[in-house]
Amino acid sequence: xxxxxxxxxxxxxxxxxxxxxxxxxxxxxxxxxxxxxxxxxxxxxxxxxxxxxxxxxxxxxxxxxxxxxxxxxxxxxxxxxxxxxxxxxxxxxxxxxxxxxxxxxxxxxxxxxxxxxxxxxxxxxxxxxxxxxxxxxxxxxxxxxxxxxxxxxxxxxxxxxxxxxxxxxxxxxxxxxxxxxxxxxxxxxxxxxxxxxxxxxxxxxxxxxxxxxxxxxxxxxxxxxxxxxxxxxxxxxxxxxxx
Amino acid sequence: xxxxxxxxxxxxxxxxxxxxxxxxxxxxxxxxxxxxxxxxxxxxxxxxxxxxxxxxxxxxxxxxxxxxxxxxxxxxxxxxxxxxxxxxxxxxxxxxxxxxxxxxxxxxxxxxxxxxxxxxxxxxxxxxxxxxxxxxxxxxxxxxxxxxxxxxxxxxxxxxxxxxxxxxxxxxxxxxxxxxxxxxxxxxxxxxxxxxxxxxxxxxxxxxxxxxxxxxxxxxxxxxxxxxxxxxxxxxxxxxxxx
DNA sequence: GGAATAGTGTCTGTTAGACACTATCTA
DNA sequence: TAGATAGTGTCTAACAGACACTATTCC
Numbered sequence: 001x002x003x004x005x006x007x008x009x010x011x012x013x014x015x016x017x018x019x020x021x022x023x024x025x026x027x028x029x030x031x032x033x034x035x036x037x038x039x040x041x042x043x044x045x046x047x048x049x050x051x052x053x054x055x056x057x058x059x060x061x062x063x064x065x066x067x068x069x070x071x072x073x074x075x076x077x078x079x080x081x082x083x084x085x086x087x088x089x090x091x092x093x094x095x096x097x098x099x100x101x102x103x104x105x106x107x108x109x110x111x112x113x114x115x116x117x118x119x120x121x122x123x124x125x126x127x128x129x130x131x132x133x134x135x136x137x138x139x140x141x142x143x144x145x146x147x148x149x150x151x152x153x154x155x156x157x158x159x160x161x162x163x164x165x166x167x168x169x170x171x172x173x174x175x176x177x178x179x180x181x182x183x184x185x186x187x188x189x190x191x192x193x194x195x196x197x198x199x200x201x202x203x204x205x206x207x208x209x210x211x212x213x214x215x216x217x218x219x220x221x222x223x224x225x226x227x228x229x230x231x232x233x234x235x236x237x238x239x240x241x242x243x
Numbered sequence: 244x245x246x247x248x249x250x251x252x253x254x255x256x257x258x259x260x261x262x263x264x265x266x267x268x269x270x271x272x273x274x275x276x277x278x279x280x281x282x283x284x285x286x287x288x289x290x291x292x293x294x295x296x297x298x299x300x301x302x303x304x305x306x307x308x309x310x311x312x313x314x315x316x317x318x319x320x321x322x323x324x325x326x327x328x329x330x331x332x333x334x335x336x337x338x339x340x341x342x343x344x345x346x347x348x349x350x351x352x353x354x355x356x357x358x359x360x361x362x363x364x365x366x367x368x369x370x371x372x373x374x375x376x377x378x379x380x381x382x383x384x385x386x387x388x389x390x391x392x393x394x395x396x397x398x399x400x401x402x403x404x405x406x407x408x409x410x411x412x413x414x415x416x417x418x419x420x421x422x423x424x425x426x427x428x429x430x431x432x433x434x435x436x437x438x439x440x441x442x443x444x445x446x447x448x449x450x451x452x453x454x455x456x457x458x459x460x461x462x463x464x465x466x467x468x469x470x471x472x473x474x475x476x477x478x479x480x481x482x483x484x485x486x
Numbered sequence: 487g488g489a490a491t492a493g494t495g496t497c498t499g500t501t502a503g504a505c506a507c508t509a510t511c512t513a
Numbered sequence: 514t515a516g517a518t519a520g521t522g523t524c525t526a527a528c529a530g531a532c533a534c535t536a537t538t539c540c
Contacts, residue, residue, distance in 0.1 A: 024310040025268040028340075028351055067267040067349055071340030095338045095353050097271075097314030106310055108271055108353075110338050185492080204530065206493070221538090227491045228537040428519075447503065449520070464511090470518045471510040 026097075026106040030074035031062030031154075033093065033161045034083060034114045036121065036134070037178045037187075042194035043134040044158070045082060046150075050131065053103050054151035058133070060158070062109060075112040082132065089115040089177035094160050101153050111157050113164065115177035137162070138197050165195050173212070176235040184220055184230035212236050269340075269349040273317035274305030274397075276336065276404045277326060277357045279364070279377070280421045280430075285437035286377040287401070288325060289393075293374065296346050297394035301376070303401070305352060318355040325375065332358040332420035337403050344396050354400050356407065358420035380405070381440050408438050416455070419478040427463055427473035455479050 034045040046058040061082050065074040075090060093111040101107060141162070144155055168174055175191045189205045214236045219229040277288040289301040304325050308317040318333060336354040344350055384405070387398055411417055418434045432448045457479045462472040 026271055026308060026310060028269055028271060065269060065340065065351070067269060068342050070342055071338060071351060092337060095314060095335060097308070097353065099311050099313055108308070108314060110340065110351075201531070202491090203493070203495090203532085208529080222491070226489050226539050228493085228539090230492065444504070445518090446505080446520070446522095451502080465518070469512050469516050471512090471520085473519065 026108045028065045028071070029062045029107055029109045030065055030071050030078055031060045031109045031111045031157065032075050032078045032082070032090075032114050033060055033111065033158065034079065034116060035137070035161075035165070035178065036116045036118050037191060037194065038118050038134055040187075040190050040194075041139075042137040042178070042191070044137050044140065046133055046135055047082075048131045048133065049151055057151035058135070058149055058154075059151040060111070060154045065110075071110050072112075075110075075114070079114050079116075083114075083116060083121055085116050085120055088120070089174070091164075093157070093164060096153060096157060098153070109157075111161070113161050115174060117178060117180045119180040138194065141197075162195075169195050170208075173235070175209075176212075179235075182216060182218075182232050182234055184232060186230060188233070269351045271308045271314070272305045272350055272352045273308055273314050273321055274303045274352045274354045274400065275318050275321045275325070275333075275357050276303055276354065276401065277322065277359060278380070278404075278408070278421065279359045279361050280434060280437065281361050281377055283433050283437075285380045285421070285434070287380050287383070289376055289378055290325075291374045291376065292394055300394035301378070301392055301397075302394040303354070303397045308353075314353050315355075318353075318357070322357050322359075326357075326359060326364055328359050328363055331363070332417070334407075336400075336407060339396060339400060341396070352400075354404070356404050358417060360421060360423045362423040381437065384440075405438075412438050413451075416478070418452075419455075422478075425459060425461075425475050425477055427475060429473060431476075 036043050036045070045061065047061050049055055049057050049059050061078055063074065063078050063081075065071050069077070072090065072092070075092075076086075079085060079088060079090070091113045093113050095108060095110045097108040099106055101109070140149075141158075143149060144158075148155075150158065165174060169192060175188060175195070178191050179187060185202060185206055188209060189200055189202050192205060193200050212235065213233040216232045216234055218232040220232050221229045279286050279288070288304065290304050292298055292300050292302050304321055306317065306321050306324075308314050312320070315333065315335070318335075319329075322328060322331060322333070334356045336356050338351060338353045340351040342349055344352070383392075384401075386392060387401075391398075393401065408417060412435060418431060418438070421434050422430060428445060428449055431452060432443055432445050435448060436443050455478065456476040459475045459477055461475040463475050464472045
């Protein structure tokens, strides 16, 4: 329940005279892990830090949550600033709240995962194009095993995000969120392979996702020579798999 | 990677002169949903609000996160205050960050789930015993379909928690966290039944959880008359099921 | 025709719900 | 012995990985 609670007059009077106490407060940011499939590889958007601390390290984009803005709205705003995309799949990941995460001040970060289709992306991400970069995720993960590249606790945040994606790919629609409206079976499989970082069999992906797909009636010629064209599919939004 | 990064001297100097700007900041609380099995029923700990707003409504216990305290530590502190338990299973649930959640001021709440064994609980929960109450969860959920009982957005938080527990019970160890060190198969099944709010078959629970259990060698006489005693088990902490 | 991928159908091992049946205890 | 729950074993349907085999395209 809970639709429009009737606020008793007594309570209304209390509220009129209430002023928030001046606690010593942490700052709150919304950080956003933007994933996209680019050139058949899963990529994540990172920005290079221009100043201290962690100067020249790469960081997950984020920004402070406004005092009258929901945390989710802050994440959407951040996404818009970085990718110029208004609507995208957005999911809260986890809240990272250790003191000393940021040596400057106490910051609590609510991390979000955004999945965007490369086709939706408009040009120029942000102002300084040179400071923003798409990293191929699996290459990055490998590199992180031996090198420190990410600022703050952002490596931990990235690993948390990957675990989430891997865990959810089989029973949710996240794979489709990374594809354009129309796609082939092979493209869909590539999303699975990139997220799970394994080789899969096209045939099993077909079977598992078929009920959620609609054949558009069109075929697409393949990049490869001597090859039968693929059926073009659309995601059936009305289908919900149990969970 | 990321163990002990060497902070360059240049960066250290920057930090020495950095002072956090005075942004207008939301307050952050750690709210904690404490679950326990009491009298064969899953219960949640709620406190009755003594003041406005939502006077006399029931609320999930919570408190402000200290400026030098991790959010998780704040949750542990809150748990200790309410139940007098030091160590318990604690898991971050979700962060609720809409403005107007609390009519007094902007509050962002990081919600945690705590699972405690009734046997570990010491007496007296908090100061005013009369203000703290254990609610049987499934009865409460039913009541919430027709009545507003919970303060703020706490009904939504509760539903999120229940979904999480139901989703994780089959592939994690949360059921065991609600039981004392030693327990019978029937007690374990009762945890499953309470969380899922369904009737299950003992025999299937036995099969599914067997690899994670250790038979203590002891038997326990049953409450019911004319009945064969149950084997007493312990949770095998070393066993990790894939996920 | 041959190379190459698209797509179908099937085999198999695993898993989860259901339940028949046996085991063991106490009044 | 009867009543009751403990616990074993098995049937079955759903599912997922593997792969044999067919289909279709272009050079």
